[in-house]
Amino acid sequence: MTELLIVSKPRGRIFKWIGGGVYKEYKDLISKSISDRVDDLLVSGSEYVEQRIDDGIWESHTTPDKQNLAVEKIRIWLKRYGSPSGSIRVELWNGDKTTKIADIGSKDVSEISTTGAEYDFVPSSTIQLDPNTTYQIKVWHDGTYDSSNYIAGRYFTDTEKYDIDLYLKFFIQGAELEVTLDFIYSGTAIKRLQESVSKTNVTIKDVEVNGQSVGTSLEKEDDIPQADNYTVIYVYDVDADSYSLSISIQRYLYYNKTSITLDDLDVSEAYLQEIKYGSDGGILRIDDDPDSDLTGSANETIQFTDILIPFRKLEWISGGGEVLILGVE
Structure with missing residues (x-):
């Protein structure tokens, strides 16, 4: 009689587990930049005559065809004669002088020089300009005021429109630079973003990721919504004639899981094959036993080629890295 014995050979699988707070770059940088120039509305000349302020002098200015402009200040030349009282007020009106838009500032006349000087009038709140x-x-x-006690401005006689010696200084407020990117990934890692910023004469006021503010910078340590597509908006101000802003964003995969078990791997047995420690080194503990801790330095690799190291659980006590595992079903 012949007996037939059928033996089922277990199947082995290789796993790579990355954990302990490791960041991995994912795909290429995405970049966006902007630069521009916004000149102040300045008038100048070499010949001028003085003009009493009294109940009002006017100067018209037309803004450039640019968005997000606001009034930083009005600068005007003034001179005091005698001892007038009260204050000099500066206001913004519409083009045909029918509607006052905003108060820009005021100054007590006692502060005005008797030899003439330029004075700045700065609004207390933002005045946006179209x-x-x-x-x-x-x-x-x-x-x-009267004929002996008054405040004078001056206008240039060698300019086409006899411009008042007054100019409007702009700043850009609340402008936006938008960076869009996709992030298609379906693994166990968490999606993160890291900025690289180059700027001149720019103040970043806020950074939004898919509508969620992360502060004034975007770091890979920041929690962000998990999505397949991202819109990153940089909100910025400019207080200069010219400016530039360049943004590059790197996508990262963040492996924050610190432990793994046989159940996680869905195997009956598992063996260590290799450990690659991360940039901070680390301690990998086997089966909750401190005596089995495997300590490695920064970027060190330990391979187990001549011996099988079985485990039921691995845990990063500190640091992190990549672990190559042989699992048996």
Whole structure:
């Protein structure tokens, strides 16, 4: 009688487990940049005559065809004669002088020089300006004055329109630079983003990732929504005639899981084959036994080629890295 014995050979599988807080770059950088110039509305000349302020002098300015402009300040030349009282007020009006838009600032007349000087009037809150729009700036004396006691401005006689010696200085507020990118990944890691920023004369006020603010910078340590596509918006201000802003964003996979078991691997047996420690080194513990800790330095690799190291559980006590595992079903 012949007996037939059928033996089932177990199947082995190789796993790579990355854990302990390891970041891995994913795909290429995505970059976006912007640069521009916004000149102040400045008038100048070499010949001028003085003009009493009294109940008002006006100067018109037309804004450039640019978005997100705001009034930083009005600068005007003023001179005091005698001892007038009250204050000089500066206001922003619409182009045909029918509607006052905002108060820009005021200054007590006692602060104005008797030899003449330039003075800045700075708004206490943001005054936004529309692009390619004509505005009127009104300067007037709110107080008492007469022919011997008054405040004078001046206008240039060698300019085409006899411009008042007054100029409007802009700044850009709340402008946005938008970077879009896809992040298609379906593994166990968490998606993270890391910025690289180069800027000149730019102040970043906020960074939004898919509508969620992460502060004024975007770091790979920041929690972000998990999505297949991202819109990153940089909100910025500019206080200069010219500026530039360049953003590059690197996608990262963040492996934050610190332990793994046979159940996680869905195998009956598992053996260590190789450990690649990360940039901070680390300690890998086997089966919750401190005596079995495997300690490695930064970027060190330990291979187990001549001996099988079985385990039921691996845990990164500190640091992290990549572990090559042989699993038996």
